[in-house]
Amino acid sequence: MTAVAERPAETRAEAPIETRPVRVKIRRYVPELNPEPYWQTFEVHALPTDRVLNLLLDIKGYQDGSLTFRRSCAHGVCGSDAMRINGVNRLACKVLVKDMPDEITIEPIKGLPLEKDLVVDMEPFFEAYRSIKPFLITYGQPPTREHIQSQADRERFDDTTKCILCAACTTSCPVYWTDGQYFGPAAIVNAHRFIFDSRDEGTEERLEILNDREGVWRCRTTFNCTEACPRGIEVTQAIAEVKKALLYRRV
Amino acid sequence: MDQLEKHSYDVLIIGAGGSGLRAAIAAHEAGLRVAIICKSLFGKAHTVMAEGGVAAAMGNRNPHDNWRVHFRDTMRGGKFLNNWRMAELHAKESPDRVWELETYGALFDRTKDGKISQRNFGGHEYPRLAHVGDRTGLELIRTMQQKIVSLQQDDARRAGMPSGAHDGRLKVFAELTVTELLLTPSGAVSGAFGYWRETGRFVVFKAPAVIIATGGIGKSFKVTSNSWECTGDGMGLALRAGSTLLNMEFVQFHPTGMVWPPSVKGILVTEGVRGDGGVLRNSEGKRFMFDYVPDVFRAQYAETEDEADRWYDDPDHNKRTPDLLPRDEVARAINAEVKAGRGSPHGGVFLDIASRLPKDEILRRLPSMTHQFKELADVDITAEPMEVGPTCHYVMGGIEVDADTAAAARVPGLFSCGEAAGGMHGSNRLGGNSLSDLLVFGRRAGEGAAAYVKALQGSYPVVPQVQVNECMQTALAPLERADGESPYVVHQELQQVMNDLVGIIRRADEIQHALDVLEKLNERSRHLAASGPRDFNPGWHLALDLRNMLLIAECIARAALLREESRGGHTRDDYPAMSEEWRKVNLICSLSADGRSVEVVKQEMPPMRGDLMALFSVEELKKYFTPEELQHLPAEDRTDVERKVEVS
Numbered sequence: 001m002t003a004v005a006e007r008p009a010e011t012r013a014e015a016p017i018e019t020r021p022v023r024v025k026i027r028r029y030v031p032e033l034n035p036e037p038y039w040q041t042f043e044v045h046a047l048p049t050d051r052v053l054n055l056l057l058d059i060k061g062y063q064d065g066s067l068t069f070r071r072s073c074a075h076g077v078c079g080s081d082a083m084r085i086n087g088v089n090r091l092a093c094k095v096l097v098k099d100m101p102d103e104i105t106i107e108p109i110k111g112l113p114l115e116k117d118l119v120v121d122m123e124p125f126f127e128a129y130r131s132i133k134p135f136l137i138t139y140g141q142p143p144t145r146e147h148i149q150s151q152a153d154r155e156r157f158d159d160t161t162k163c164i165l166c167a168a169c170t171t172s173c174p175v176y177w178t179d180g181q182y183f184g185p186a187a188i189v190n191a192h193r194f195i196f197d198s199r200d201e202g203t204e205e206r207l208e209i210l211n212d213r214e215g216v217w218r219c220r221t222t223f224n225c226t227e228a229c230p231r232g233i234e235v236t237q238a239i240a241e242v243k244k245a246l247l248y249r250r251v
Numbered sequence: 252m253d254q255l256e257k258h259s260y261d262v263l264i265i266g267a268g269g270s271g272l273r274a275a276i277a278a279h280e281a282g283l284r285v286a287i288i289c290k291s292l293f294g295k296a297h298t299v300m301a302e303g304g305v306a307a308a309m310g311n312r313n314p315h316d317n318w319r320v321h322f323r324d325t326m327r328g329g330k331f332l333n334n335w336r337m338a339e340l341h342a343k344e345s346p347d348r349v350w351e352l353e354t355y356g357a358l359f360d361r362t363k364d365g366k367i368s369q370r371n372f373g374g375h376e377y378p379r380l381a382h383v384g385d386r387t388g389l390e391l392i393r394t395m396q397q398k399i400v401s402l403q404q405d406d407a408r409r410a411g412m413p414s415g416a417h418d419g420r421l422k423v424f425a426e427l428t429v430t431e432l433l434l435t436p437s438g439a440v441s442g443a444f445g446y447w448r449e450t451g452r453f454v455v456f457k458a459p460a461v462i463i464a465t466g467g468i469g470k471s472f473k474v475t476s477n478s479w480e481c482t483g484d485g486m487g488l489a490l491r492a493g494s495t496l497l498n499m500e501f502v503q504f505h506p507t508g509m510v511w512p513p514s515v516k517g518i519l520v521t522e523g524v525r526g527d528g529g530v531l532r533n534s535e536g537k538r539f540m541f542d543y544v545p546d547v548f549r550a551q552y553a554e555t556e557d558e559a560d561r562w563y564d565d566p567d568h569n570k571r572t573p574d575l576l577p578r579d580e581v582a583r584a585i586n587a588e589v590k591a592g593r594g595s596p597h598g599g600v601f602l603d604i605a606s607r608l609p610k611d612e613i614l615r616r617l618p619s620m621t622h623q624f625k626e627l628a629d630v631d632i633t634a635e636p637m638e639v640g641p642t643c644h645y646v647m648g649g650i651e652v653d654a655d656t657a658a659a660a661r662v663p664g665l666f667s668c669g670e671a672a673g674g675m676h677g678s679n680r681l682g683g684n685s686l687s688d689l690l691v692f693g694r695r696a697g698e699g700a701a702a703y704v705k706a707l708q709g710s711y712p713v714v715p716q717v718q719v720n721e722c723m724q725t726a727l728a729p730l731e732r733a734d735g736e737s738p739y740v741v742h743q744e745l746q747q748v749m750n751d752l753v754g755i756i757r758r759a760d761e762i763q764h765a766l767d768v769l770e771k772l773n774e775r776s777r778h779l780a781a782s783g784p785r786d787f788n789p790g791w792h793l794a795l796d797l798r799n800m801l802l803i804a805e806c807i808a809r810a811a812l813l814r815e816e817s818r819g820g821h822t823r824d825d826y827p828a829m830s831e832e833w834r835k836v837n838l839i840c841s842l843s844a845d846g847r848s849v850e851v852v853k854q855e856m857p858p859m860r861g862d863l864m865a866l867f868s869v870e871e872l873k874k875y876f877t878p879e880e881l882q883h884l885p886a887e888d889r890t891d892v893e894r895k896v897e898v899s
Contacts, residue, residue: 030784031786032784032785032786033784047512047513047514049512049513049514049515049627049628049629050512050514051514051515051627054514060789061739065737065739065781065783065789065790066783066788066789066790067789068787068788068789070291070292071479072291072295072297072478072479072480073295073297073299073300073478074478074479074515074518075300075515075518075623075627076622076623076626077299077300077386077389077619078291078295078296078299078300078478079295080291080292080295094626094627096626096627115449115786115787116449116786116787117787119449119787122292126293130400130403130404133401133404134397134400135355135356135397135398135400135401136354136355136356136397138354142354143350143354144350145309145350145366146349146350146353146354146359146366146367147353147354148364148365148366149361149365150361150365151360151361151363151365154358154359154360154361157358158358161358161383161390161393162386164299164389165294194356197356197358199356200356
C-alpha cells in the first residue's frame with residue numbers, strides 16, 4: 001500500500017456543515033497482487049455537498065494511496081471519471097453525497113477490459129468511435145473564411161456535439177455488454193453529430209458503416225444510454241434519427 | 252533492469268492539449284513522423300475546460316475590429332510586458348486559425364447571417380470571442396482530435412493499411428508521462444524518457460526535436476481552476492535540459508471561481524457571464540467595480556451604471572462596463588472588497604446574471620454554468636446570484652521562446668507553445684487569448700520543429716545509454732525507498748504555502764518565508780516513498796510530478812521576490828506602483844550548475860518596433876514607458892491617423 005497523508009486537524013472542522021459517515025464499498029482489482037477483483041469498504045466522513053469524486057480523493061489521500069481511478073477536470077467536462085455508482089453509470093464528479101444513501105458502491109464501468117481498480121481499457125471504445133469517421137468530410141475547395149451555416153442548421157445537431165466521450169452510455173448498454181462487435185451508443189452519437197451537420201458531405205459513407213450488421217440495428221431501445229448520459233444528450237433519440245436516415249436515405 | 256520499449260520519431264510532442272495537437276497537425280503536414288504524448292486519455296486535456304471562446308479579430312459582429320485593435324488590447328491587458336512580436340503574430344494570425352478550425356469541422360455559434368458569432372470579453376474592445384455556448388475549449392479539443400483521426404485514416408488508406416491509429420506517421424501515446432528530456436553531449440535534444448502510467452514500464456523516445464506543450468502549473472496552488480495534469484512538467488523538463496523560463500512571477504488569478512461548497516472551490520465560472528451582461532456586486536448590493544478603474548484604463552471604461560448598461564446595445568457611443576476590466580484588475584478588486592468586510596457569506600462576492608437577463612436567455616447562452624451551479628452548489632443562477640472569488644488559473648510566464656519559430660532558449664531542438672511557453676501575454680492574459688494562442692503558436696511550433704528537423708538532413712542525434720540509466724534510477728527511487736515521506740503530504744504543504752504566501756497579493760517577507768519553506772520541502776522531496784506495484788501507482792506518479800511542481804514554485808517565488816513593482820498578475824503590497832524601469836525587464840530563470848536551485852537574472856526586453864508603437868497614442872505610452880524610450884517618437888497624438896488606417 002502506498003503512503004497516505006495525515007489528515008490536517010482543521011480541514012473538516014472548518015466546514016460549517018455537519019459531516020455524515022458514509023460507507024464507500026469499492027470493487028478493487030490489483031492484478032499484480034491478486035488475480036481476482038475483490039470488495040473493500042472505507043468509511044469517510046462526508047459533507048452533503050461533497051461529490052463521490054471527493055470521497056475517492058479522500059480515500060486515496062488519507063486511507064489508501066494505491067486506490068486508482070481516472071479524473072481530470074473534476075466538474076463534468078473532460079469525461080474521465082465515469083463509473084458505476086450504486087449500479088448506475090455516473091461521473092463521480094457530478095454525484096453529490098446528499099443524494100446518496102449511507103452505503104455507496106463503486107465499480108468500474110462494464111463491458112471494457114479491466115486494468116486496475118476503477119480503471120478500464122478505453123481502447124475498444126475509442127476504436128468504435130474512430131470507425132464511424134468522426135470528422136468533417138467535405139469535397140472541393142475549403143472556403144477562404146468560414147463555411148456559412150444558419151443558426152437553424154447549427155441548432156439541428158447541437159445536442160450530439162455535447163458528447164464528452166466518457167463511455168457512460170456505451171458501457172450501460174446491455175447489447176454492448178453481450179456483443180463485443182456492436183459500436184455502442186457513443187459512436188452513433190458522434191456519427192449523428194456529422195450526419196446532421198449541414199457542412200458535412202460524408203453522409204452516405206457514414207450511413208453505410210452504421211448500416212452494418214453490428215451497427216445501429218443492434219440497438220434495442222432500452223434507453224439505458226439516455227439515462228446514463230451526464231450531458232443530458234437524448235442518445236436514444238439520436239440513434240432513432242440515424243435509423244430513420246438509413247431507412248429513408250434522407251437527412 | 253527493464254526491457255526498454257523504444258520508439259523513434261522526427262518530432263515528439265509532449266502534451267495533447269490545444270497547442271500540442273495543433274503542433275502535431277502542422278508537423279504532420281510538413282511530412283514528418285510525429286508522436287504525441289499525453290498524461291491523460293487522448294482528448295481529456297485541460298483545454299476542454301476553457302469556456303468563453305477563441306479571440307480573433309474576424310470582425311463578424313463589429314466591422315471596426317482588426318488585428319491592430321486586438322494587438323492593442325493584448326498589450327494593454329499585459330501592461331506592455333508582452334513579447335510584442337508574439338502579440339503581433341497572434342493578433343494577425345488568429346482569424347486564419349479560427350477559420351481553419353471551422354473548416355476542420357469545429358462547431359461555432361452563428362450570427363444571423365451564418366458567420367461565426369463573437370462575444371464580448373474582458374479587455375477586448377469589440378465582440379471578439381468565437382464560441383460554442385460555454386464549451387468552446389471542449390469543441391476545440393474535439394475538433395483537433397477528430398482532425399488527427401482523419402489524418403491517421405488518410406495515411407492508412409494511402410499505405411493500404413486498415414487503421415492509421417497504430418502504425419501511421421502520427422501516433423498518440425496516451426497515459427504516458429515523460430520524466431526527462433534526453434540530450435546529446437553538446438546539449439541538443441535527442442529524445443525523451445518516460446513511463447506508461449498503466450504498467451509503470453519505461454519508454455525511450457528518440458527524436459531530434461521535442462515540442463513542449465504541457466500547459467500550466469495550477470496544481471502548485473491550493474485553490475485552482477486547473478485539472479490534475481497542470482503540474483508544470485514541461486517547464487521542469489526544459490529547465491533541467493538547460494533551457495530558461497521567463498517572467499514566472501506572473502500568475503493569473505481568475506476573478507470568478509466558485510467559492511462554495513468547499514468540494515468545488517476554485518472551479519471556473521466563465522467570464523462569459525460578465526460578457527453577456529452579468530455584474531459583480533458586494534454584500535451591500537453595490538456594483539463595486541466602478542470604484543476600481545485604474546488610471547491607465549479610465550478612458551476606456553464607463554463611469555456610471557447607466558452608461559455601462561447602454562454599452563451592451565450601443566457600444567459605439569458608450570464605454571464598456573468595468574466588470575469587464577482585465578482579469579488582474581477584477582481579481583484584486585474582489586480581494587479588496589472581501590478584505591473590507593463587504594464579501595458574500597462564503598468569502599467571495601456576488602455575480603449577478605439573474606436580474607440582468609431573462610431566464611430563457613441565460614439558459615441558452617450559459618447552459619454549462621447553469622448546470623454547474625445547479626448540480627454542484629444547488630444554486631439556480633437564473634433566479635439568484637452566484638458567489639465567486641479568485642482562483643489560480645493561468646501562468647503568463649513560461650519557457651523562453653523565439654516568437655516566430657517557438658524554439659526554446661539555449662537548447663537546440665527544443666520548442667514550446669501554449670501555456671507552457673512564456674511571453675505572449677506579458678503580465679496578464681486576456682480571456683479568449685489563450686485558445687487563440689494555442690492555435691497560432693501550436694502551428695508555429697509544429698512548423699518550427701519541422702524546419703529544424705529537415706535542416707538536419709537525416710543526421711539524427713543518438714540517445715546516450717548512460718542518460719537512460721540515470722533516468723531509470725531517478726524514476727525508480729521513490730518506489731525503492733522503504734520509509735520515506737508521503738508525496739501527498741509534501742504536495743498539500745506546497746499548495747498551502749503557495750496559496751498563502753505567493754498568491755494574489757505578495758510581500759517580500761512572506762515570499763522569503765515561502766522560499767524557506769520550499770527549501771525544506773525540496774529537501775524532503777528527495778526522500779519521498781511510494782511503495783507498491785508499478786502499475787497505475789498514483790503515489791509514485793505524484794512523487795515524480797512533485798519534482799516539477801517544486802521547481803516551478805521556486806521559480807515563481809524567486810522571480811516574485813526580485814520584481815519590486817506591481818503589474819498584472821504580480822501584485823506587491825510593498826511595491827504597489829507599476830514601474831517604467833521594470834517594464835523593460837524580463838526575469839529569466841535557469842537551473843544552477845549543481846541542479847539544486849533556481850537562479851534568476853534580469854534581461855532587457857528588445858524595444859518595440861516603431862510601427863507597433865505608432866498604434867498607440869503617445870499619451871497612453873507615457874503611462875508605461877520611460878521618457879528615454881519615447882524620445883524618438885513624434886509628439887503628436889496619432890489616434891486620428893490610426894483610425895483612418897483601421898477604416899481603410
